[in-house]
Amino acid sequence: MSEYNNKADVLLGLQWGDEGKGKVVDVLTPKYNVIARFQGGPNAGHTLEFDNKKIILHTIPSGIFHNNVTNLIGNGVVIDPVIFREEINSLNKEMSSISLLISKKSHLILPSHRLLDAVYERNKGNNKIGSTLKGIGPAYTDKAARVGIRTGSIVEPDFRDKYESLKQLHFRQASAFGYDDKFEVGGVDFCEYEKLWFDSLGMLSDMQLVNSEVFINRSLQNGNSVLAEGAQGTLLDIDFGSYPYVTSSNTVTAGACIGLGLAPTKIGEVFGIFKAYCTRVGGGPFPTELFGEKGDELRNKGKEFGSTTGRPRRCGWLDLPALKYAVMLNGVKKLIMTKADVLNSFESIKICTHYEIDNKKIELIPYNMDTKNLKPVYKTLKGWKKSLETVDSLEQSPEELKDYVKFIEDYIELPVWLISTGPDRKQIIQR
Numbered sequence: 001m002s003e004y005n006n007k008a009d010v011l012l013g014l015q016w017g018d019e020g021k022g023k024v025v026d027v028l029t030p031k032y033n034v035i036a037r038f039q040g041g042p043n044a045g046h047t048l049e050f051d052n053k054k055i056i057l058h059t060i061p062s063g064i065f066h067n068n069v070t071n072l073i074g075n076g077v078v079i080d081p082v083i084f085r086e087e088i089n090s091l092n093k094e095m096s097s098i099s100l101l102i103s104k105k106s107h108l109i110l111p112s113h114r115l116l117d118a119v120y121e122r123n124k125g126n127n128k129i130g131s132t133l134k135g136i137g138p139a140y141t142d143k144a145a146r147v148g149i150r151t152g153s154i155v156e157p158d159f160r161d162k163y164e165s166l167k168q169l170h171f172r173q174a175s176a177f178g179y180d181d182k183f184e185v186g187g188v189d190f191c192e193y194e195k196l197w198f199d200s201l202g203m204l205s206d207m208q209l210v211n212s213e214v215f216i217n218r219s220l221q222n223g224n225s226v227l228a229e230g231a232q233g234t235l236l237d238i239d240f241g242s243y244p245y246v247t248s249s250n251t252v253t254a255g256a257c258i259g260l261g262l263a264p265t266k267i268g269e270v271f272g273i274f275k276a277y278c279t280r281v282g283g284g285p286f287p288t289e290l291f292g293e294k295g296d297e298l299r300n301k302g303k304e305f306g307s308t309t310g311r312p313r314r315c316g317w318l319d320l321p322a323l324k325y326a327v328m329l330n331g332v333k334k335l336i337m338t339k340a341d342v343l344n345s346f347e348s349i350k351i352c353t354h355y356e357i358d359n360k361k362i363e364l365i366p367y368n369m370d371t372k373n374l375k376p377v378y379k380t381l382k383g384w385k386k387s388l389e390t391v392d393s394l395e396q397s398p399e400e401l402k403d404y405v406k407f408i409e410d411y412i413e414l415p416v417w418l419i420s421t422g423p424d425r426k427q428i429i430q431r
């Protein structure tokens with residue numbers, strides 16, 4: 001919890017997403033009164049494992065399985081009512097009650113946003129982003145164009161009119177891309193999906209819809225502790241990520257201010273989470289990517305398949321210049337390293353310390369630069385070749401793991417506060 005009173009802590013990903021945010025938020029939740037999502041939407045897949053159960057959350061904050069905690073979906077989030085209803089239905093099987101508030105100012109993802117996502121991706125051909133096709137980009141586009149529909153509008157009398165006129169606009173846009181065959185969303189006939197969407201709206205409007213900026217600031221004033229949970233990762237940030245291969249929201253700490261209505265002076269601790277190696281799902285630069293058998297080995301050991309789409313994740317070694325860039329952008333104060341156990345059987349482990357381009361050394365990479373000719377330069381460290389199953393402190397850890405952590409800490413100049421050694425809630429080393 002923040003050592004500063006009345007400030008919200010932030011936990012966010014420092015790579016290309018899937019760093020293990022869901023698991024670690026679940027671990028930290030007992031220290032907090034409020035867990036709040038501030039951006040993204042159902043493109044996220046946050047996995048929690050406990051009591052031999054595995055749950056994947058898309059829109060709902062990862063504090064939902066704890067009692068006495070309020071979970072909040074902030075104004076910066078975009079919500080698909082169909083996916084939201086599915087999530088609530090599966091939670092209802094696990095929990096007798098849940099505590100969830102939703103910002104009236106969050107935006108809705110319409111069926112036609114998903115349609116447009118597919119149309120735009122198809123139009124990009126080989127340069128496609130590799131979107132999750134959940135309608136994220138088009139929903140945020142409409143928010144910025146001031147034609148989007150907010151969750152709070154569901155209960156307003158002109159909701160249906162607003163919906164119809166936005167849908168017609170989307171159909172015209174899709175037609176302009178030459179898309180005039182039968183409209184479909186994720187393989188389902190548009191009309192059928194639209195019906196499902198309307199059927200799902202009730203679940204959303206029955207939730208407590210609030211002005212979350214007021215709720216969160218009052219919570220802080222009243223001495224409650226708040227953890228803001230990031231989605232995606234810093235290298236997918238719309239401004240600072242590997243543009244255009246990014247998502248459509250600000251995934252960095254500043255995004256928590258905008259996506260929750262928190263003043264910058266109200267941010268306390270910033271926890272930056274990274275995997276002990278790197279993964280990326282979708283297109284775009286990935287300088288330390290491993291191909292062939294080596295990539296397969298990491299993918300299989302780390303079970304690196306997307307939580308939302310099931311796509312194989314691209315895998316590679318830890319990229320320290322990229323990590324340092326992410327730490328700078330977010331003002332990270334403490335690091336959290338996950339998936340250390342995935343490297344248990346590796347004889348040696350590589351770690352990228354800098355890049356070379358035309359014999360010039362580059363140490364801090366602005367991720368929008370052309371990375372095609374960038375040659376990563378590695379330091380090779382010895383693997384620990386041991387299970388971490390029974391390790392619950394860094395002191396007890398194999399010397400080689402200590403060396404790995406120390407190397408990262410010295411480079412980034414920040415402490416690694418937590419190390420995750422497995423997907424379960426209990427598999428964590430706290431310093």
Ligand code: GDP
Pocket residue numbers: 013017018019020021022023044045046047048049302306307338339340341342420421422423424
């Ligand atoms: P998120 O999007 O950042 O919440 O991460 P995801 O849930 O998409 O992906 C992380 C995956 O790794 C999930 O399947 C987690 O259950 C799993 N996981 C999290 N931490 C660890 C860990 O320390 N070790 C292993 N082996 N798996 C982990």
Ligand code: IMO
Pocket residue numbers: 013016017018019040043044045046129130131132133134135136137230231232233236245246247248281282283307
């Ligand atoms: P969590 O929160 C990993 C990637 C997509 C694609 C790009 C744009 O689970 O870490 P979008 O659907 O946003 O238009 O896709 O961003 N992407 C993610 N990759 N984890 C995520 O979320 C992601 N959300 C989006 O694969 O490359």
Ligand code: MG
Pocket residue numbers: 017018019044045046047307308
């Ligand atoms: Mg994920």
